[in-house]
Amino acid sequence: MTQNTSPTLCSDQTAELIAWHTDVTETATSEFDAAETLSTRLGSHVNVDGTVTIGFWTPELTEADVPEADVYLELYTPTGSVDLTTDETAAFDRHQVPVRQHEDYTWAVVDNVSAGTRQQLGTLYQLVYKRPTPGEALARESDLGDEEWGVIPDPLADSVPFGVYAPSEIYDMQHLQANRADRDYFASIGTDAERVATSEDDGLPRVDPAVSMLEIHPGTATEAGSLGGLARKYETIGEKLQTGEALTPAERNFVGYDAIQLMPTEPITQNPDLHDYWTPQQLDRSTDAQSIEVKIGNPEMINWGYDIVVSAFSATNPAILESNRPDELVDFIAACHNLPEPIKVVFDIALGHADNGSIPLLSEHFFEGPGMYGKHLDYTEPTVRAILLELQRRKMDLGADGIRVDGAQDFRYWDPEREEMIHDDAYLAKMDAITQEVAGTEYRPWMIYEDGRPWPQEDWELASTYRTLIEQHPHAFQWSPVTFAHNTPALLTFWATKWWRVKEVAEFGSQWITGVANHDTIRRGTQTEVGDAWNAPQENPHLAETLPETLNEAYNSPAATMLFYCFMPGVPMDFVGANMRSPWGFIRDTDPAWNVKVVAEEAYLVDWQIPDDVYGDDRFFGGLKSLGFTEKDDLRMFIRALLSAVDLTDYDLDAIATVLSTLETPFGKEITADDLETFAYAWMEDIHHYANLSHWADEQDDERTAFDLAVREFRHERPWLRSDIDHEGNEAYGYRHPTNGTVLYYGLRESPDGDEQLLFAANMEGPPIEVSPEILADEIADLPTDGWEPALAAPAVATGADRDSVTLGNVQSIVWRRSL
Structure with a gap:
């Protein structure tokens, strides 16, 4: 951009753009066909000559008969360097540039604007219009702007450095791709x-x-909580792999x-009561040019990503x-x-x-x-x-x-x-x-x-x-039914009652994503009620002695891992949080009132995800502790009462506050709706921090992470396992009946070239059980019993040449290999 040169509308190029628009609509075979072509020019596009084409779909302006003369492209060009990594006040030159409307679209080709790159913030833009009736929104339930002016953001923006409720940034995407x-x-x-x-x-x-495949939540996967942090993690891993340097146990969870x-x-979305990352000072739209200061912020939103x-x-x-x-x-x-x-x-x-x-x-x-x-x-x-x-x-x-x-x-x-x-x-x-x-x-x-x-x-x-x-x-x-369904393998009899779905994976799972751990299933597990009622779901007593250990074993068990990697068809997928055995919950700060309901549904996370000794760790739960919840029991009591009150009051915050005021809580004798909203945000912030994988990197077990990686490598050495079980050939699978308290899965696979057979056995849940090729011959017809050698086994399984059989404890498994 030329120094001290204001942005201007390129009239001739804009006229050519509208002529192109006219040709598209006149030659298209349908309204959708025309829109498909027109949408490719919407948003901002940096042209070869340095000008920028900007287009909006604006049917609300057409319907309200807003004159073209009352619609402007509002541009904010930084007057100096802007530090996007911190909160500050930055100076911008604001200009209003006229636009051209055609049918339900608004177009402009502008000159003297700057495009953003890796090194610099580009010109920011949005569409603004004078309201025909002050204070009235146009064809929207709500909109941005003020009493006199309405604001239309760009739905096809390439960059929104201050969030979607602020102006978008013109960005040089061609430069990005070229480099x-x-x-x-x-x-x-x-x-x-x-x-x-x-x-x-x-x-x-x-x-x-x-x-x-590995599923990753960028906001909690690294200490930085960013895509940049993830990039550096994989660059470091790549360097180690290239030089032969050993990976740490935590790094192993990201590879294979x-x-x-x-x-x-x-x-x-962003919590409107807590976050504002773009606040112009003394904005005056009565003039088409203005130098202003804007309070900007580096967006820090807590969310699992699906509240788009x-x-x-x-x-x-x-x-x-x-x-x-x-x-x-x-x-x-x-x-x-x-x-x-x-x-x-x-x-x-x-x-x-x-x-x-x-x-x-x-x-x-x-x-x-x-x-x-x-x-x-x-x-x-x-x-x-x-x-x-x-x-x-x-x-x-x-x-x-x-x-x-x-x-x-x-x-x-x-x-x-x-x-x-x-x-x-x-x-x-x-x-x-x-x-x-x-x-x-x-x-x-x-x-x-x-x-x-x-x-x-x-x-x-x-x-x-x-x-x-x-x-x-x-x-x-x-996604397979076992993967998609809100499964809770931490519950007793899961693998028995879900057998019919596992059987489907074996039959026709070659084009399914498989496995039990993903972003949704783990948080569903944490929402399972914990109690002694006879009709309540029962946690699996075989997995571990505590609920947090039980949950970890359920979503990262040797038996389930080997089932999907060493035997079943499809593409196995893990969640990195399950690999790390780290906490995970429903992290979605959307607005203060809705947060209360979301947090109430997480009431049982206190039992499933927070060990007693960890709650006392000074690294965690600072926000909740500052509100008076210094003891885990106080937190458990309050959040369970909150869940009951939500159900009782049909989610009326004032009524919930009245109900909870009858209890003794850290908030004192009189709780307000504001208190509930403050509690909900503190919960969100603390759980987001608690779930960051960097806190759990040093706790990774060397033997266990090595085993998990070996299981994944086993699969990659045998990509043919993705195919469905071949009943016409020598392959088979099954589930022992009666269970006698132990759910035993077993099966036989054979490579397409006939060079190798694999024999799989897993104690999916239950008391220890003895297995061997000879024992499994009673389950698999015509199973050869000679020539088998252990190829891979869970860490606790004792194998050796002198052993005729092995004992599989709860969630332990083994696969034997036989050359043909």
């Missing part, structure tokens, strides 16, 4: 002749499925996989960016791609709903109505449909190898003729059809759907096949 460190990786995808030859009909290569699934990295607002979906959540630069996500991807054994990166795409925090950010046309998780999106609106697909394309173009579609069963719409909700499989097919282009290579990603339809129907867990989308898209994968 990414994994360009050779993508070039190899395009030159893989075998992959191209076996690809889809259009000749594009599709990324191969992984052998195994050829794919990583990141929990959502999209911008999220859809707006700026193509950007990265600034709360997990320590540098507040989009490059940080690309750096992490490149660190994975450049390992001696490259790791694929899978994005978790959550476009099946929008948090209520999206209401002031998006046109009401985006919403069909209220939904289970906030707002249900209107997939039948042609432009909304096109924009959502464009947001997916841009997000994936950051360099992801695969896409996991969160809650595919939530992509539905109401059919008035049939008077029922219809699964929008046509939209899911559109998601599958999108191609990516990264570093000059066009490709199709590995496609994974989480689909539990007919969820939320009451019998969904019984009725769901988990195969609908695989049948529609034969190359696609789905």
